[in-house]
Amino acid sequence: xxxxxxxxxxxxxxxxxxxxxxxxxxxxxxxxxxxxxxxxxxxxxxxxxxxxxxxxxxxxxxxxxxxxxxxxxxxxxxxxxxxxxxxxxxxxxxxxxxxxxxxxxxxxxxxxxxxxxxxxxxxxxxxxxxxxxxxxxxxxxxxxxxxxxxxxxxxxxxxxxxxx
Amino acid sequence: xxxxxxxxxxxxxxxxxxxxxxxxxxxxxxxxxxxxxxxxxxxxxxxxxxxxxxxxxxxxxxxxxxxxxxxxxxxxxxxxxxxxxxxxxxxxxxxxxxxxxxxxxxxxxxxxxxxxxxxxxxxxxxxxxxxxxxxxxxxxxxxx
Numbered sequence: 001x002x003x004x005x006x007x008x009x010x011x012x013x014x015x016x017x018x019x020x021x022x023x024x025x026x027x028x029x030x031x032x033x034x035x036x037x038x039x040x041x042x043x044x045x046x047x048x049x050x051x052x053x054x055x056x057x058x059x060x061x062x063x064x065x066x067x068x069x070x071x072x073x074x075x076x077x078x079x080x081x082x083x084x085x086x087x088x089x090x091x092x093x094x095x096x097x098x099x100x101x102x103x104x105x106x107x108x109x110x111x112x113x114x115x116x117x118x119x120x121x122x123x124x125x126x127x128x129x130x131x132x133x134x135x136x137x138x139x140x141x142x143x144x145x146x147x148x149x150x151x152x153x154x155x156x157x158x159x160x161x162x163x164x
Numbered sequence: 165x166x167x168x169x170x171x172x173x174x175x176x177x178x179x180x181x182x183x184x185x186x187x188x189x190x191x192x193x194x195x196x197x198x199x200x201x202x203x204x205x206x207x208x209x210x211x212x213x214x215x216x217x218x219x220x221x222x223x224x225x226x227x228x229x230x231x232x233x234x235x236x237x238x239x240x241x242x243x244x245x246x247x248x249x250x251x252x253x254x255x256x257x258x259x260x261x262x263x264x265x266x267x268x269x270x271x272x273x274x275x276x277x278x279x280x281x282x283x284x285x286x287x288x289x290x291x292x293x294x295x296x297x298x299x300x301x302x303x304x305x306x307x308x
Contacts, residue, residue, distance in 0.1 A: 136277060137281075143285045143286075143287060147289065148295070149293065
């Protein structure tokens with residue numbers, strides 16, 4: 001059993017209806033479901049992107065985490081993150097840059113358990129801060145991270161249209 | 165960010181009631197806690213009642229109780245009851261139609277967009293969790 005499996009089993013926030021949910025490291029066999037879940041949520045199929053993400057984050061490299069939530073033998077969500085050091089001048093901290101839950105079973109605390117699991121991985125690796133970035137328009141994801149206690153960090157994202 | 169006094173009071177009142185939705189709280193108790201007049205609070209509670217966020221329970225032991233959805237109601241939902249958005253307001257200001265007015269509007273729109281997203285993503289439940297976390301932090305500091 002991996003560290004992440006243990007974290008899910010010990011999760012004190014587990015809701016009555018989610019017995020049996022397991023958070024584990026992703027394996028190559030999970031990719032078709034990951035690709036389908038993302039396509040369902042975003043409307044854009046990106047199989048090559050997710051295969052590349054699995055190569056980079058799902059193969060056990062230090063500080064990189066690609067976790068899936070499995071219920072009754074089915075993958076129902078996934079979360080990806082990594083520890084980045086000195087990016088934008090920041091000391092090492094965990095970054096979450098993908099989180100998806102099957103929309104049919106949202107509000108079952110699956111996202112919360114995946115969030116707790118990846119934060120547990122970050123903590124175990126010695127970092128004490130977790131960050132993420134979401135679209136201002138994506139209120140579902142923004143509200144979720146807010147509900148986990150996340151607040152605005154010290155950075156402001158800026159961009160420029162290069163064709164102006 | 166500055167909110168009208170009534171809006172801020174509405175947020176306090178709704179959070180006070182949402183913290184213990186099974187409990188009925190008298191207007192006098194809420195007014196005393198936040199240091200406002202009962203008359204001022206009564207008007208705010210009436211507006212919250214019209215928005216189906218609070219119920220008035222009449223009779224002995226009566227008071228107000230939260231009847232909304234704590235996981236769905238956001239800060240923006242409450243604020244908009246008292247301060248409806250008016251996108252054209254800034255355009256009427258002197259200078260707004262000049263080149264500098266247009267550039268300033270872009271900056272203030274950016275600030276408004278961030279504020280709107282923040283207020284729209286924080287539910288009452290998230291606020292209650294934040295309140296609890298701050299209380300725990302303060303208790304830890306007191307012990308230390």
